[in-house]
Amino acid sequence: MLYYGYWRSSAAWRCRIAFNLKKIAPEFVAVHLTRDGGAQRTEEFRVINPQKRVPALDLNGAVLTQSLAIIEWLEETIPEPALLPDDPWSRAQVRAFALAIACDIHPLQNLEVQQYLRGKLNLEQSAVSDWLGHWIGNGLLACEALLGSQPSNQAFAFGASPTLADICLAPQLYSAERFGISLNDMPRLRTLGASYADHPAFVDAHAHNQPDSEEWFWGI
Amino acid sequence: MLYYGYWRSSAAWRCRIAFNLKKIAPEFVAVHLTRDGGAQRTEEFRVINPQKRVPALDLNGAVLTQSLAIIEWLEETIPEPALLPDDPWSRAQVRAFALAIACDIHPLQNLEVQQYLRGKLNLEQSAVSDWLGHWIGNGLLACEALLGSQPSNQAFAFGASPTLADICLAPQLYSAERFGISLNDMPRLRTLGASYADHPAFVDAHAHNQPDSEEWFWGI
Incomplete structure (x- = not known):
């Protein structure tokens, strides 16, 4: 494969x-x-x-x-190990959280969109930063709210073990940091970020730990 | 419910x-x-x-x-009736097609994004049209290619009955028409559009047939 x-x-x-x-x-x-x-x-x-x-x-x-x-x-x-819970309603909640990132945040910050904003639209860096701040910031605030009914002492978004929700959130938190988005109003997401930093499967998958990783930089 | x-x-x-x-x-x-x-x-x-x-x-x-x-x-x-095939690889192909629309096309054309382009970025109509043409046009061309290995005489994207792929494609074809995107290079998608126009579940769900439908217009 x-x-x-x-x-x-x-x-x-x-x-x-x-x-x-x-x-x-x-x-x-x-x-x-x-x-x-x-x-x-x-x-x-x-x-x-x-x-x-x-x-x-x-x-x-x-x-x-x-x-x-x-x-x-x-x-x-x-x-x-299962990446989705057993019962259909819980599975759907995990998928909804994952999709809130995969459909409503990530597509607006990805490389191709940033290239369009800087290239075809000729936006200044400050306007690109505003764009990223708007979609990532508001998107993650909604994610924080989507977890409102979950116990806050869980290691992962929907329980004691990682699900598809965490799989989508981990790279999105990295992007938030990379683009300078504050997580001050998102205590639950910050706690989850700490869980990921402690979990071998997440650490090994981190952008900085890949064979093709390059020195970290903020540009695109 | x-x-x-x-x-x-x-x-x-x-x-x-x-x-x-x-x-x-x-x-x-x-x-x-x-x-x-x-x-x-x-x-x-x-x-x-x-x-x-x-x-x-x-x-x-x-x-x-x-x-x-x-x-x-x-x-x-x-x-x-099943909206996904039985075997995991085929299910994944259907989901991939649906996600190519739900993650890579629709998020770039939706109302909130258009409001940002027109409002915060103050783009002219022609620049908004270019944006929509770029993401919807290229996105649907990729969708046409993703169906390349499917028999072209199937009524629906992945077989004789509708799947999640068709469910995502139908509204996206409407948006393409609404925003003036040509489907000339997408014969397979045009054929699928004709199937949807003939299927009661799709016709009943059409934007124009809802209790809250308003007179169709091109603006947002």
């Missing part, structure tokens, strides 16, 4: 956490998203994923894209 | 198709997204969904948000 990813892609990062939790290690193929216009935009990669995005999973020549689809597939084929 | 929605919200529309296919009829509560600053932004609605978005499903006071989480919950609690 081949896994096409990039150290700082939030979506690829989600998959890495899931691989670690499920104790599998697909062979990694680095797709450099920014060098020379982006390896994801080459004809060679377009054949793998017409969306020109990472992650992609190649299983004997058949390709699966989209981080949440990959993780749901892992969940169905390698059930333990 | 209460369903909070809005006639032209793509995400709410997805749920309506799923309700129809599963033959349930939750009581509808209209949330007008544009009148008086948007009913989704009131304190009253924030208690229902801190994301200030539709759809939301209220089941005896417990609330579930996010269209794909709602539909996966329906799939798990009302299995027939």
Whole structure:
């Protein structure tokens, strides 16, 4: 199994956490998203994923894209440890939290959008920062509220063990820090961030601990 | 069961198709997204969904948000007719297609983003149209390619009956038309659009056929 990813892609990062939790290690193929216009935009990669995005999973020549689809597939084929609760309503709550990040925060901060804002729209850095602050800040505030009915002493978002919700939140918290978004009003999310920093599957999947990691910088 | 929605919200529309296919009829509560600053932004609605978005499903006071989480919950609690194939790899392909729309197209065209582009960034209509054309046009081209390995004579994206993929595609095709995006290079998507126009569950869920539908217009 081949896994096409990039150290700082939030979506690829989600998959890495899931691989670690499920104790599998697909062979990694680095797709450099920014060098020379982006390896994801080459004809060679377009054949793998017409969306020109990472992650992609190649299983004997058949390709699966989209981080949440990959993780749901892992969940169905390698059930333990479970990344979703047992009962349907709880599963739905975990998925809703994950989707609040994957659909309503991450798509507005990703590389391609930032390139459009800086390139085609010619926005100044301050306007790009306002954009990121708006979508990430308000999005994470909503996430904090979505956890309002959960006991605050849980190590993970929906219980004692990590779920799809945590898998999506961990890279998003990193992006928040990277883009200078304050988590002051989000005590629950800060506590979860501390849990992730202590969990081997999350630490190993961290952007800074990948074979293709580069020196951390704030630009895109 | 209460369903909070809005006639032209793509995400709410997805749920309506799923309700129809599963033959349930939750009581509808209209949330007008544009009148008086948007009913989704009131304190009253924030208690229902801190994301200030539709759809939301209220089941005896417990609330579930996010269209794909709602539909996966329906799939798990009302299995027939199935909206996902049986085998895990095929399920993943359907989910990947749905997510390519729900994560990579729709979030960049939705009302809140357009309001930001026009309001905070003060973009002219032509620049907003370019933005929509870029994300919707390229996104749907990728969707066309993602269906490349599917037989072209299927009535629906992944077979003879509708799946989560079709549920996400139908409202997105409407948005493409609304925003003037050409589907000339997407023969497969055009054929699928014709299937939806013929299927009662899709017709009944159409934006124009809702209790809160307003005269169709191109603005936001």
